[in-house]
Amino acid sequence: MTAPFTTVMAGAAAPGQPTSPKNVPLRGGEPNPSAEALRAQFAGAIARVDVVCGETSVIVDRAQLLDIVRWLHDDAGQQYDYLSDVTAVEYRDPERPLEVVWHLRSLPYRRFLRLKVLLERGSELSVPSVWPVYKGADWLERECYDMFGIRFDGHPDLRRILMWEGYKEGHPLRKDFPVRGRFSRSEQLRQALSANPEARYSMEELSIAQAFEDLPDDMRRRLAAGGTVGE
Amino acid sequence: MATTKRTVEVELSTTGLDAQGRPIRRPLVSDESGNISTLEAPPGIEPDFEGEHMLINIGPQHPATHGVLRLVLELDGETVVRCIPHVGYLHCGFEKTAEYRQYTQIIPYTDREDYLNSPGNNVAFVLGAERLWGIEITERCKVLRVILSELSRIMSHLVWAGTTCIDVGAFTPFLWMFYQREAIYKLLEDWVGARLTTSATRIGGMAADIPDGWIDQLKHFTRTFPKVMREVDSVVTRNGIWVGRTTGLGVMSPDEAVNYGLSGPMVRASGVAYDVRKDFPYLDYETYDFEVPVGTRGDVYDRYLVRMEEMRQSIRIIEQAIARLPDGPVNVDDHRVILPPKSRATSDMESMIHHFKQVMEGPRPPIGETYVAVESSKGEKGYYMVSDGTPKPVRWRIRPPAFVNLSAIPKMVEGHLLSDVIAINASIDIVMGEIDR
Amino acid sequence: MGLSRHDADRAEVVHGGDPWFATRMDFLVNWSRANSLWPMPFGTACCAIEFMASAANKYDLARFGMERMSFSPRQADVLICAGRVPFKLAPVLRRIWQQMMQPKWAISMGACASSGNGIFDNYAVVQGIDTIIPVDVYVPGCPPRPEGLIYGIMLLQKKIMAERSSDQTLRREMEPDPKSQLYLPPPVIDEMSENFGNSVHQKRSGL
Numbered sequence: 001m002t003a004p005f006t007t008v009m010a011g012a013a014a015p016g017q018p019t020s021p022k023n024v025p026l027r028g029g030e031p032n033p034s035a036e037a038l039r040a041q042f043a044g045a046i047a048r049v050d051v052v053c054g055e056t057s058v059i060v061d062r063a064q065l066l067d068i069v070r071w072l073h074d075d076a077g078q079q080y081d082y083l084s085d086v087t088a089v090e091y092r093d094p095e096r097p098l099e100v101v102w103h104l105r106s107l108p109y110r111r112f113l114r115l116k117v118l119l120e121r122g123s124e125l126s127v128p129s130v131w132p133v134y135k136g137a138d139w140l141e142r143e144c145y146d147m148f149g150i151r152f153d154g155h156p157d158l159r160r161i162l163m164w165e166g167y168k169e170g171h172p173l174r175k176d177f178p179v180r181g182r183f184s185r186s187e188q189l190r191q192a193l194s195a196n197p198e199a200r201y202s203m204e205e206l207s208i209a210q211a212f213e214d215l216p217d218d219m220r221r222r223l224a225a226g227g228t229v230g231e
Numbered sequence: 232m233a234t235t236k237r238t239v240e241v242e243l244s245t246t247g248l249d250a251q252g253r254p255i256r257r258p259l260v261s262d263e264s265g266n267i268s269t270l271e272a273p274p275g276i277e278p279d280f281e282g283e284h285m286l287i288n289i290g291p292q293h294p295a296t297h298g299v300l301r302l303v304l305e306l307d308g309e310t311v312v313r314c315i316p317h318v319g320y321l322h323c324g325f326e327k328t329a330e331y332r333q334y335t336q337i338i339p340y341t342d343r344e345d346y347l348n349s350p351g352n353n354v355a356f357v358l359g360a361e362r363l364w365g366i367e368i369t370e371r372c373k374v375l376r377v378i379l380s381e382l383s384r385i386m387s388h389l390v391w392a393g394t395t396c397i398d399v400g401a402f403t404p405f406l407w408m409f410y411q412r413e414a415i416y417k418l419l420e421d422w423v424g425a426r427l428t429t430s431a432t433r434i435g436g437m438a439a440d441i442p443d444g445w446i447d448q449l450k451h452f453t454r455t456f457p458k459v460m461r462e463v464d465s466v467v468t469r470n471g472i473w474v475g476r477t478t479g480l481g482v483m484s485p486d487e488a489v490n491y492g493l494s495g496p497m498v499r500a501s502g503v504a505y506d507v508r509k510d511f512p513y514l515d516y517e518t519y520d521f522e523v524p525v526g527t528r529g530d531v532y533d534r535y536l537v538r539m540e541e542m543r544q545s546i547r548i549i550e551q552a553i554a555r556l557p558d559g560p561v562n563v564d565d566h567r568v569i570l571p572p573k574s575r576a577t578s579d580m581e582s583m584i585h586h587f588k589q590v591m592e593g594p595r596p597p598i599g600e601t602y603v604a605v606e607s608s609k610g611e612k613g614y615y616m617v618s619d620g621t622p623k624p625v626r627w628r629i630r631p632p633a634f635v636n637l638s639a640i641p642k643m644v645e646g647h648l649l650s651d652v653i654a655i656n657a658s659i660d661i662v663m664g665e666i667d668r
Numbered sequence: 669m670g671l672s673r674h675d676a677d678r679a680e681v682v683h684g685g686d687p688w689f690a691t692r693m694d695f696l697v698n699w700s701r702a703n704s705l706w707p708m709p710f711g712t713a714c715c716a717i718e719f720m721a722s723a724a725n726k727y728d729l730a731r732f733g734m735e736r737m738s739f740s741p742r743q744a745d746v747l748i749c750a751g752r753v754p755f756k757l758a759p760v761l762r763r764i765w766q767q768m769m770q771p772k773w774a775i776s777m778g779a780c781a782s783s784g785n786g787i788f789d790n791y792a793v794v795q796g797i798d799t800i801i802p803v804d805v806y807v808p809g810c811p812p813r814p815e816g817l818i819y820g821i822m823l824l825q826k827k828i829m830a831e832r833s834s835d836q837t838l839r840r841e842m843e844p845d846p847k848s849q850l851y852l853p854p855p856v857i858d859e860m861s862e863n864f865g866n867s868v869h870q871k872r873s874g875l
Contacts, residue, residue: 007502010506026597084492084604089617089626136490136638172324186799193850201288428811
């Protein structure tokens, strides 16, 4: 039995009761103090700071993202200990770059910050993974990869999470992906149903199975050769 | 299974642990002089072949997985060595489909993703949309939304408590909880017409104002519900089997809980007092007098206590809301988002045009983006919507608390027994509709 | 099918009738089957919660013989698919159906299971589980009220009571094509997945 944990209060560094926001202007307004601190610390890497609907968005350079996130997490004046979300936005305008968005919260200071990295269309869609700093980024980044095709360098296990492993139609949330998918319904059903049962297990899982000896020869050969299983 | 040369003698010594402190999966053998070494795989088989561990697949169809979750467990006897969860069996393309819907048409989608907390999701979504449009809702609407959010919290926790009790082995509380849920269903049905997937809110107001006599029904509910809570308390909370099966299970320390992005009762049971209603308030929650229960041990039992207490606090908030419910209009008078009353829409030209534009085209927001989070029964539930000025959003992102909470399950179940996996899984309060969207 | 009304004056037997004893046996078998249907709750989403509410104390399903929710398909009679089924879940549903033993029936509960539900006409959702397994009763609603589900179950009971053991088509197991695993021809599946009725004209926001 572990010893009881001492209660950690949110807002420990920001005394006073916050109030519900009222009459928040669409643009303008007081930016998050962390934006100024970021500009001071990482001058070259900050492209722009926007305040939209009361929320501060900071557009940062891709190369320095992990350093920025680590600094925001570790610095005593920032303490962004909570990663709320990792996602991406693709605009309908084909000229606009893809945005990868991180939502960070500082529980001690009760602050909310949005970081963005812009990825030009046609360029390699990859950003550093923030998993070394926030373990909660694990599945969020996997989902972003699954839906957009954005690779997160440094992620321990980047594979599809919502669609199945061998999903052929692409990355659903891209704007060039039609809402009903690329294939006809019968073809989609055929692809979904005709995967053989071993495809339901990853190679790592199958190597655990005690029935390794009972697996068919061709599967064992495929596993030994390091190949993927199933389709 | 034929006996093999790979009989294992595992000594209870530290040679069984690798550098990270996890059990080594390669079998150990001892030779004649008693030296322990790891067995080399026989030739022709892949080198990291494992021997004595079993692969168990739970789900996706399983009574105890609370939806279509698939857990692949590596078991050493009854002890879980590793857990690999697979989700996505209920992925229905919510976020993609919403890019082809007007904002008001997205409200029914919010019902169906976290279907236990549907009125709460409705509230969260329209709060975000109103932030984008810059609309300030009326006081009556705010109080009604608070009532709706707390009722939905109670609804969700009732299902959670019922199904968790079943998972651990107690069937009766499930029936008691569902009977109370029927009482809430009756309230919601009288108000908006639907029991479960309510779509109770609209941008700038509510789907409908409460009917006459509804407040008395609600008062009756707030009087009878605590008695049922006491009954469940008396049967479950100090029950030796319950306590024995749930204490010390699935512990997450406060640092881990925050780092994994856990929210809601999961993070509060671990001792972190983070509640969106208190720390990033909305709907004037700072003016209500309520407490947020926080646990001290971070185990399944604490999560149970936190959720039970949250239900009582929700009743407290509802009583205060009933006392302060003001008269007045429930919808804001903004023709951009609120449909004109039918009598005017069929007679007055301007109202007819507004009605037509709103229904055919949809309300058109300004260009911008916003992320508004509420405290749903699972945790921090947020909707991030990006608008390019057209009636359909460019991006509608659901921040799913249960998805992030579930990602911590491999950490929580390692080292526990197989039956504990079910209890820990139940304590996370997962809803696959929200996890997979 | 016995005497048709129009032929009553000619008293011509339309279909070779069953012997009296067989009809009594049929009645007995059907009656026992209809009143002891053990459901296999294949619950995925919101309809599963309404299914649970139907099984709970206010709308009790046990009085219809559905006392025991059998979560093992081997011991179940009727598969109640409650909720939307994405393509990733399709092989699971197929496998569960094949694991159930004859006699078996399927109730597709809710609009999503019956037709994909107009709001989920996208890349991820199967447009009606009848493209995967043969369905006996469709219960519309999103989610259907417990009374609706009960009505569907009673319809199934009526359907079962009307079965005859001499009917060879009834207990035939579906045979999916071994390569594609589809049990209907692809054009039929495509047609079943398309919008129908009013929704053909309401594709404004759906594309």
